[in-house]
Amino acid sequence: MLLTISTTHEPATDLGFLLQKHPDNVRTVSFPFGEAHVFFPEASDTRCTAALLVEVDPIGLVRRPGRGADGFSLAGYVNDRPYAASSFLSVALGKVFRTALNGRSEHRPELAATALPFVVELPTVPCRGGEAVLRELFEPLGYAVEAHPIALDERFPEWGDSRYLSVRLTGQVRLADLLAHLYVLLPVLDDEKHYWVGDDEADKLLAKGESWLGAHPARDLITRRYLKHRHSLAAIVLDQLADEDTQVEAEAETEAQADKPSLNQQRIGAVVAVITGAAAAKVIDLGCGEGRLVQALLDAGVAQVTGVDVSPRVLAKAEARLHMDRLSERQAGRVTLLHGGLTYRDARFAGFDAAALVEVIEHLDEARLGALEQVVFAHAKPPMVVVTTPNVEHNVRFAGMAAGQFRHRDHRFEWSRTEFAAWANKVAAEHGYSVRFEPIGPVDPEVGAPTQMAVFTR
Secondary structure (H helix, E strand, O other): OEEEEEEOOOOOOHHHHHHOOOOOOOEEEEEOOEEEEEEEEEEOOOOEEEEEEEEEOHHHHHHOOOOOOOOOOHHHHOOOOOOOOOHHHHHHHHHHOHHHHOOOOOOOHHHHOOOEEEEEEEEEEEOOOHHHHHHHHHHHHOOEEEEEEEEOOOOOHHHOEEEEEEEEEEEEEOHHHHHHHHHHHHHHHHOOOOOOOOHHHHHHHHHHOOOOHHHOOOHHHHHHHHOOOOHHHHHHHHHHHHHHHOOOOOOOOOOOOOOOOOHHHHHHHHHHHHHHHOOOOEEEEEOOOOOHHHHHHHHOOOOEEEEEEOOHHHHHHHHHHHOHHHOOHHHHOOEEEEEOOOOOOOHHHOOOOEEEEEOOHHHOOHHHHHHHHHHHHHHHOOOEEEEEEEEHHHHHHOOOOOOOOOOOOOOOOOEOHHHHHHHHHHHHHHHOOEEEEEEEOOOEOOOEOOEEEEEEEO
């Protein structure tokens, strides 16, 4: 099985520094299942490619010491293990590129923290669910995906295609993130692992998916498949991911007086005041989480409120918060909860008087903001859009926050007031909106308020 990673970042040979492998050498690492070889088919200032070739010995696997004698099985000797990307490749990648996977580089630390252009090629990928699942897993992470099915037998085209795809991924991403995506998602595509999945696999998944899994639209699918459908273990991971969704600023926020409303309460109150002040009758909360804003809008008398979130588990908590199983028919008609992602055009998002994006944009990679803008401002295009996001300048006022630390570990960025205004003004100009800005929370004369809000009006 083969994996190649190429870059055109100049000098491209920096890839060798990032991977801690010299382009002139071939590195071989032994595993219980075979050997992995790292080499560089090309290495110039303009383009560099690193290849990971994994040779699996299926006969050795069957005959290895300690394996129970269960009689002859042809499948043990004749299978796709030596050729198709799977958990074997994932394990090899995790070991031979361990330092790069952890985001460290002794010689190029600044590059290890920088998103670079990469092309990944996997000639043979087993994919349960086909190309649709491949795209479902990689496109939300910002990759351009090319996939070509592999015929069962080219001599007999009437047999159709196999479950294998030839895959090419292109993206601008940190190398550590790229390796983490591959490490987790290769066995997810195959929907199989060659080893026993114990409790430590849940810790691996949370560690490797720390910066991206919580916000991924397919995180339930990823979690179940990665943990080999161990439902109790998957439930623990999904519960932890769902809890993290509701812990924004939980460690950073400290209130001077216990009787003051929390920043989250102030934020919801400000958004509700803007929306009700505009007499909006139909409102959609994009990224509704556990439904706190949905509940507040209903309590404020908004006629119809729809909440959207990528997590079915979080939506289940929203249903419980709203007591949807006990609502009268009239009350149930006022509220709807939808499962959906915010970076894909969805006809269900249209027809509302106002849309809210409360502490949502900072959970997306900045490269994906353009897709969100198209979904909300170009296609759904409600008369009003309310967006809130942290003011990174105010972080120095939170006790215990280190320099450069974000308020939540799933935040991909946090903007200053100038950066937020530049983005909002650009969006407004491109899509026919005017925009005004309001602070939320106590306004510090030097660093401003903790939360910044933009109100877009068509």
